[in-house]
Amino acid sequence: MTSSIITDIILDLPLDDIEKASLLSFFTDRDASKVEAVLSKITKDEIKTEYLRKYVKSNAGKHKSTESNGFNKKQKFVRNQKQKLCAIQDQQDNTIIQHDEDLAVLEKSVLYVRKSYKYLYNTLKENSAVGLRRFLITGTSGIGKSCFLIYILIQLLCEGVTVIFQPINDEYFCIEENLTISSGKYVDFMYQLNLPTTWYLADGIISPRLVLAKTVVALSPNGIATKEFQEFEKRHPIEYYMGPWALEELLTCREHVFPLVPKEIVTNLFHKAGGVPRYVLQNVEKRPDAKEMEIVEKEACKRIELAISETDDFDKIIKCFTENEGTYVEISNRIVHRIPDETHCDYHYEWASAYVFDRIQERLEEKAWVDCLHKIRIMRNPYEASARGFLFECYVIHLFRTGNQKFEVRKLRGEEKDQFRKPNAGFVRNLSDLLKYSGENIVIVPDKQNFGAVDLFVTPNCIFQVTVSEHHPIKQVELTKVITSMPVYISDQNAKIQLYFVVPDDILYMTNLNTKFTQLEIKILMKIGKS
CATH class of the missing domain: 3.40.50 (Rossmann fold)
Structure with missing residues (x-):
């Protein structure tokens, strides 16, 4: 109980309700007799208030110990x-x-x-x-x-x-x-x-x-x-x-904080689970024996594999983005990462890794992918915008990696139309890997962490960005790095680089496509989903 004397004093002071409640709570079950004696000799409210504030500040929590914690x-x-x-x-x-x-x-x-x-x-x-x-x-x-x-x-x-x-x-x-x-x-x-x-x-x-x-x-x-x-x-x-970690961050952290974890395990787990130190570093710290590497990696990825096993249709995948029900949020956290923009105030979705996306593709039947496009078309809720773009990108990459597809192509200026046929597929993790693919008609799926301006390549000179937005600015700096690393540009700096924006069929035009490149690119629009 709080003394009635100190209670009356506090309630009579010109303080807001929150501070009065704080003071009353502080004196609950405490001996306030000394404080009451001092306050009885003070007439001005502002001096009483200052005294109480200083007293509470200097005595809060003094009776508690912290020896049992860090x-x-x-x-x-x-x-x-x-x-x-x-x-x-x-x-x-x-x-x-x-x-x-x-x-x-x-x-x-x-x-x-x-x-x-x-x-x-x-x-x-x-x-x-x-x-x-x-x-x-x-x-x-x-x-x-x-x-x-x-x-x-x-x-x-x-x-x-x-x-x-x-x-x-x-x-x-x-x-x-x-x-x-x-x-x-x-x-x-x-x-x-x-x-x-x-x-x-x-x-x-x-x-x-x-x-x-x-x-x-x-x-x-x-x-x-x-x-x-x-x-x-x-x-x-x-x-x-806050975004997932880059591989370089994980390796630096391993060196200083988790030195017993083998570097090879960190790299392998990163390419499976993505940039999450809980899976890549913490879960393997107690079992660093390189001889058991396969077992260690399997144990560390258990939760990832369990989440993948729960996503055998697009209804479940979409619920990961659109529902607050705990099960789907938990699944989403393991296989889909939130990638913040440079201000960290907004984000977009990406698969945790190329490995996760490959495993998801294995589990989904072709009928599910066709159904996916229909679901993407009807996702109009503002809260679904990021998920809509993410799923459409998945659908496009799936089309490029499977089957012999034809797409309608239209130049950004004018009405000229053409067709584009999907070729064979490959994979790159960094810019230097592009040098491995100097042939023609090879689809290259890049590691999204290292290729922010590109979703797909088709050798020798085609770059693809997938979007569901009419306002999709070109990332000049990142695109420059990509173009100057392409084998076709290295051999001929006057080569034309074709930039395709892959969009659903309800987008008729695009804006904000200004670029400093002149001889290096032709901006072309590809429409997907037209029946």
């Missing part, structure tokens, strides 16, 4: 290396933060810092400075959102601000400006959580507290789909998407 190590780490950290935090080439003991949450003494961590942290700081205070960090499960929160925590502690960290359980850790640390329940830190200068970091919490502190929630799509999360989502947090 947060005291993080506090010691920051205290001992604060000057060093502050000196290097702005260096964009710094990718490793090292400590001599394991840190909380990570259970590692080394934190690998992705470039996206630095970009997102700076973005959060800029937006919070202009009054925005609720943020959601999401993306494919297992890509390191918790690690990003630890990175935020370290940076904020270097800046001398109060941070409340809430891990998955219902315990809160408060680290003050002077690096004192305490733990407790929500009621112990209600006051700090309702200060606009505090940062509240919620790791995997599906029902984060609605408070005045600057709030950053790291949560996978599985958690976002739950009913409990909807109360937070109604407050319209600013969403940012």
Whole structure:
């Protein structure tokens, strides 16, 4: 119970309801006699308020211990290396933060810092400075959102601000400006959580507290789909998407954080499971024996294979994008990755790997692919836009890789029409692999992580981009890299390169197709789906 005297004092102060509730909660089941004695001698409300705020701030959570967790190590780490950290935090080439003991949450003494961590942290700081205070960090499960929160925590502690960290359980850790640390329940830190200068970091919490502190929630799509999360989502947090890892990132992380994992296993798993460190690094760390490589890889990919086994028709695949039901979201997370744009504010879908797409194709009968095109045509909901483009791209690649297909071709300017016949197929992972295909009429399916401007090649001089949008700008920089790596261009820099935009039959024209290339390309439109 709260003393009636302190209750009356708090209720009489000119404070908003949230702060009154925080103060009342703080004094619940606490001895307030000394505070009451002091306040009885103060007449001005503003001085009473200032005294209460300072008292709560200095006493919150003092009775709690943190010896049983790794947060005291993080506090010691920051205290001992604060000057060093502050000196290097702005260096964009710094990718490793090292400590001599394991840190909380990570259970590692080394934190690998992705470039996206630095970009997102700076973005959060800029937006919070202009009054925005609720943020959601999401993306494919297992890509390191918790690690990003630890990175935020370290940076904020270097800046001398109060941070409340809430891990998955219902315990809160408060680290003050002077690096004192305490733990407790929500009621112990209600006051700090309702200060606009505090940062509240919620790791995997599906029902984060609605408070005045600057709030950053790291949560996978599985958690976002739950009913409990909807109360937070109604407050319209600013969403940012974290992307899968590139192979180079995984190999660097392996070198510094998971040195016992063989490099070959990392590479092999990346090309099966995609850029998810949970599958590629964490799941194989305890079994690094190269002699058991095949067994280790099979164990690490169990969840991927299970998800593939659940996708034997397009209805199930489409539900992965259009329904919030947990089963489909979980399947989608394993076989389809969310790839953010350069601002991390939007994303598009891609298969986790070429291996996953090949396995999906094996499971789907030809009738299912025909049915897929019909379903794509009727997907008009704005929330389905990204899924529509992704599925149409899958359909086009399937047509190019199977059967002897003919397509209608139209030049972007004028009414001249032609036909295009699908040739044989191959696969490349990087630009240098293009040199392997100097012959003619070979379809080349590129690794999407390394070919952002191309969905397909047909040798010697055809490039294909698949889209369901009338407004599809040409990616000049990436396209330049691709063209200058093509064997036909290397042998003749005046060679014509034909760029095809592959679109469904309901798109009659396209815009934003300006390019700096003159002799290098002819822009041609291909229509698919016309009956």
